[in-house]
Amino acid sequence: MEALVNQLPIGLSIGAVLLLVALGLTFTFGQMGVINMAHGEFIMAGAYTAFLLQDLLLALPAAFLVAGLMGLILERAAIRHFYGRPLDTLLLTWGVSLVLQQLARDLFGAPNVQVAAPPWLTGAIGILPYNRLFILALAVAGVVAVWAYLGHTRQGRRTQAVVQNRQLAATSGIDTGRVDMLTFFIGSGLAGVAGVALTLIGPVGPALGTYYIVDAFLVVVAGGLGQLRGAVLAAAGLGLLNSYAEFWSDASLAKVIVFAAVIAFLQVRPQGMFVLRSRALT
Amino acid sequence: MRIPHAILSGVLVISVAACSGTQSGTAPSEAAGGSEIKVGLLHSLSGTMAISEVTVRDAELLAIEEINKAGGVLGKKLVPVVEDGASDWPTFAEKATKLIRQDKVATVFGGWTSASRKAMLPVFERYKALLWYPVQYEGLESSPYIFYTGATTNQQIIPGLDYLKEQGKKKIFLVGSDYVFPRTANKIIKAYAAANGMEILGEEYTPLGHTEYSTLVNKVTQAKPEAVFNTLNGDSNVAFFKQLKSAGATAESMPVLSVSIAEEEVKGIGVDNIAGQPVAWNYYQTTDNPANTAFVKAFKDTYGQDKVTSDPMEAGYNAVYLWAEAAKKAGTVEVEAVKKAAGGIALERPEGLVTIDGETQHMYKTARIGIVQPDGLIKQVWDSGKPIKPDPYLKGYPWASGLAQG
Numbered sequence: 096m097e098a099l100v101n102q103l104p105i106g107l108s109i110g111a112v113l114l115l116v117a118l119g120l121t122f123t124f125g126q127m128g129v130i131n132m133a134h135g136e137f138i139m140a141g142a143y144t145a146f147l148l149q150d151l152l153l154a155l156p157a158a159f160l161v162a163g164l165m166g167l168i169l170e171r172a173a174i175r176h177f178y179g180r181p182l183d184t185l186l187l188t189w190g191v192s193l194v195l196q197q198l199a200r201d202l203f204g205a206p207n208v209q210v211a212a213p214p215w216l217t218g219a220i221g222i223l224p225y226n227r228l229f230i231l232a233l234a235v236a237g238v239v240a241v242w243a244y245l246g247h248t249r250q251g252r253r254t255q256a257v258v259q260n261r262q263l264a265a266t267s268g269i270d271t272g273r274v275d276m277l278t279f280f281i282g283s284g285l286a287g288v289a290g291v292a293l294t295l296i297g298p299v300g301p302a303l304g305t306y307y308i309v310d311a312f313l314v315v316v317a318g319g320l321g322q323l324r325g326a327v328l329a330a331a332g333l334g335l336l337n338s339y340a341e342f343w344s345d346a347s348l349a350k351v352i353v354f355a356a357v358i359a360f361l362q363v364r365p366q367g368m369f370v371l372r373s374r375a376l377t
Numbered sequence: 378m379r380i381p382h383a384i385l386s387g388v389l390v391i392s393v394a395a396c397s398g399t400q401s402g403t404a405p406s407e408a409a410g411g412s413e414i415k416v417g418l419l420h421s422l423s424g425t426m427a428i429s430e431v432t433v434r435d436a437e438l439l440a441i442e443e444i445n446k447a448g449g450v451l452g453k454k455l456v457p458v459v460e461d462g463a464s465d466w467p468t469f470a471e472k473a474t475k476l477i478r479q480d481k482v483a484t485v486f487g488g489w490t491s492a493s494r495k496a497m498l499p500v501f502e503r504y505k506a507l508l509w510y511p512v513q514y515e516g517l518e519s520s521p522y523i524f525y526t527g528a529t530t531n532q533q534i535i536p537g538l539d540y541l542k543e544q545g546k547k548k549i550f551l552v553g554s555d556y557v558f559p560r561t562a563n564k565i566i567k568a569y570a571a572a573n574g575m576e577i578l579g580e581e582y583t584p585l586g587h588t589e590y591s592t593l594v595n596k597v598t599q600a601k602p603e604a605v606f607n608t609l610n611g612d613s614n615v616a617f618f619k620q621l622k623s624a625g626a627t628a629e630s631m632p633v634l635s636v637s638i639a640e641e642e643v644k645g646i647g648v649d650n651i652a653g654q655p656v657a658w659n660y661y662q663t664t665d666n667p668a669n670t671a672f673v674k675a676f677k678d679t680y681g682q683d684k685v686t687s688d689p690m691e692a693g694y695n696a697v698y699l700w701a702e703a704a705k706k707a708g709t710v711e712v713e714a715v716k717k718a719a720g721g722i723a724l725e726r727p728e729g730l731v732t733i734d735g736e737t738q739h740m741y742k743t744a745r746i747g748i749v750q751p752d753g754l755i756k757q758v759w760d761s762g763k764p765i766k767p768d769p770y771l772k773g774y775p776w777a778s779g780l781a782q783g
Contacts, residue, residue: 098599105591112589120715181540197423205428207615207645217623224594224623296623297588298615298645306612308582308590341592347555 096197099242101222102338108227110334111234112296115289116307117314117326118237118321122282123166124312125321127275130173130181132188134311135304136195137162137283141290143199146208151291155233158287167285168352170276178275192304199301210294233292234330244281254278258321261285267376287364317357329366333357381603382756406415413456414449414710416441416697417476419497421539424464425586428678429689430489432641433511434459436596436690437486439679440697450701451708458482464780466496477506483710484509484694489689491557498523507712508689511693511729513636515561516769517780520759522712524719526692526731528659531768532761534562536744537606537634537657538569544699546604547577550597553608555582561607562636564780572680572776578602583609588616596625597631605633612639618650628653634746639687640755643740648753658688659730659742661755671729685728685754695726695740729765739767 116138123131148154164249169191177184216225223231245251256264257274265271293303314333319326336356341349361367399688418437420430441455449455458480460472462569469488476482477500484507490495491514501508501522508523516530541549551566553559563580570577578600583595594617597605608618614637621633634655640662643651662673662685676686699722704710706720720735743763747755771777 098595100436101595101599102592105595108591109589200427205431206641207428207612209645209647211647211649212623219625224620224621226624296616296619298612300612300615300645302427302586302612308588309557321733337589338592342596345581346587346589346593349585 098342103335104221104223104333106191107331108231108334110331111227111231111313112293113310113318113334114327114330115230115237115292116286117311117318117330118234118241119282119285119289120311120315121241121318121321121323121326122278124284124315125326126254126278126282128181128320129178129279130185130188131169131174131282132308133192133195133304134167134188134283134286135306135308136192136199137165137286137304138290138307139195139199139289139301140165140302142210142294142303143203143290144209144287145210145291145294146203146299149211151213151295154291155288158291159284160287162287162290163284166267166286167276167280169283170279174279175272175275196301196304196375203301205301206299207298210299212295216295230292230295235289235349238323239328241285245323250274250277253302285361313353314358315367317360317367319369322338322367322369325346325367325369378595379444400601404724412453414451414453415456415458415480415482416492416700417473417480417482417485417487418457418459419462419469419472419476419485421464422459422461426464426489426493428461428611429641430462432624432687432690433693435487435680436686436694437511437697438675439676442679443675444697444701444776450704450710455701462487462493466490466492469493470500472497473500473506473508474504474557476505479503483507483704484700484712484715486511486566486693486700488512494518494523495783505712507700507715509696512689513694515558515690516565516771517561519737519739519769521716521738523738524696524733525631525737525767525769526696528742528744529739529769530562531771531774532566532659532744533636533657534565535653535774536761536765537746538566538573538575539634540655540657540746541606541632541634542575543602543759544632545602546576547574547602548603550578550600550605551580551608552593552597552605552633553580554585554613557609558610559608562607565777566606567727568776568780575706581606581747583613585611585613585777587613590617590620593617593625594626597621598624598626599603602631605631605712607633607635609635610637610646615646615650618646618654621664622650626643628655638749639689640685640753641687641690641751643753643755644685647751648751651749652751654749655757655758656749657746658745658755659745660688660691661745661747661757662686663747663754663756664728666725666727666729666743668725672727688728691727695724695728695731698724698726702735732764734767737767737769739769740764741766772783 140162144158144161145154158320217223318329340352392561420434445454468493471651486509510527513528551563703719707714719733720733723732743764746759747757
């Protein structure tokens with residue numbers, strides 16, 4: 096029974112990890128419709144930033160900048176030439192992801208590296224260790240920041256305008272190219288922040304991104320494209336489902352159950368939990 | 378009409394000549410003649426397994442270099458032909474075929490995962506070529522064209538269980554990655570436990586590359602085992618040990634005995650997360666032996682002072698020396714002669730005395746249990762006293778009867 100109760104906070108903390116890796120994707124995939132397979136490698140870049148700095152709090156803003164700039168360069172140099180061609184973008188960014196993985200292997204070596212967790216994160220409240228609580232708090236802070244940015248800043252409202260109707264936004268004098276650039280910067284930067292958090296609980300190596308990319312897309316698709324509340328609910332739901340499914344079966348079967356559940360759900364609601372009515376990039 | 382024919386046949390003659398020309402050009406470097414012997418090295422140099430296999434290739438290259446410096450084999454220099462298996466099992470089979478048929482290598486050193494070995498096995502048996510496989514594995518195999526220089530189960534897993542039994546650990550939890558090695562190993566462990574009054578409290582598998590261990594850690598800590606037997610492989614170990622430690626589990630209260638974590642992996646997991654935990658192997662960088670002192674020094678001098686040496690690296694390094702010794706004894710690098718000469722060859726290696734068992738083509742090896750130290754190296758706390766005779770089918774263990782079939 097105790098184990099069963101324990102699975103509830105565990106599920107929420109799994110959900111927090113999912114939300115954190117998916118938050119950046121709600122921007123690049125959700126808002127802009129770009130299937131960015133290199134999103135995982137921006138997470139990896141954030142993790143390696145934490146490795147280089149070996150200071151968690153310093154690494155968070157630094158990783159945001161590093162991953163954000165990588166995203167910016169990718170958007171300006173390549174992706175913007177492929178807007179409206181999702182399959183080409185998919186192949187392009189998948190290639191970029193392979194290049195970035197090999198680059199990490201050449202720069203830092205193939206074996207995993209170690210990021211020392213700060214001593215103040217040692218300990219636990221009940222079943223949840225401090226480092227899990229930190230990730231939970233970071234995910235909440237990330238959601239609040241994204242919500243505030245989109246809804247309550249000038250730039251955020253411009254972003255929403257471009258998502259809802261690109262042509263009209265452009266004729267209203269919004270520089271849509273600039274908005275795309277900034278959206279990609281923020282989305283990629285958030286991936287970097289997630290990477291820093293993941294060093295607390297997982298391996299730090301060239302393949303890091305590949306372990307999270309599928310889960311991240313799953314959350315965004317189940318939640319509904321461009322929907323922050325959808326992503327939050329989907330992450331929490333998938334986290335809990337994962338936690339209890341694994342508890343009653345095993346890790347391999349839990350993955351099957353989660354995927355089957357998402358597929359079944361998308362049969363009923365093909366556009367995810369929440370649907371954005373828009374004339375977005377098509 | 379005639380003229381084009383003449384031109385055509387002329388072209389044909391020239392191209393045939395050119396073909397045979399290139400063929401005779403490579404002939405002197407083939408196994409039989411010339412001043413060189415080609416040997417193949419086939420490991421994953423890219424992809425998910427590169428992390429481990431690159432270090433084995435490095436150790437094998439070091440052995441080749443050392444042998445060449447000492448005069449080579451049968452008066453000829455060894456020339457390594459290095460191929461990339463790319464962590465992809467069909468690629469291993471394809472590259473093995475290329476090394477055998479095209480490069481005509483005298484022998485191949487290669488593989489890491491059981492899947493790559495299983496993919497290469499039919500190729501080597503078909504062409505009657507020789508493979509030296511350098512990693513501990515799940516046993517239940519004995520191909521006439523493979524020499525196994527890593528441990529089989531009775532030289533690593535069973536001694537690991539003997540150690541836990543000696544420590545008075547009776548309630549065990551099994552954690553492993555979901556593929557052939559952990560599942561076979563756990564079958565053996567369960568049979569051992571049944572025969573030795575141990576209780577298996579749980580058996581859990583996670584997919585390769587799995588990184589979310591909070592549920593599994595909850596299951597393990599709720600079951601309250603006295604020890605965990607860990608057959609996780611690769612990056613999962615990092616996530617498992619980090620999350621186990623932050624859940625408050627310690628090596629004192631619940632030791633986790635691992636069979637896939639060596640010096641190289643300790644660095645990536647983070648010493649803080651695994652210090653004090655036991656591991657089972659046949660060799661450690663700290664193994665006290667003049668041959669090992671020389672090996673560690675040579676490896677660091679060649680590849681960098683921050684590099685560590687591990688069991689699979691040492692087994693790969695040994696493989697080259699053992700093959701060279703067999704070729705010298707046979708007086709040729711011809712496969713059947715080398716196989717015949719190999720049985721009974723005994724060499725002092727970094728892990729101590731290694732003897733080739735001619736019947737199974739496995740090695741006699743000393744089993745060792747070590748504890749991960751705060752400096753990242755592993756200190757031996759227990760050994761089997763003498764090299765253990767390899768028994769891949771566990772014929773010498775009555776409780777294991779029936780495992781080979783299932």
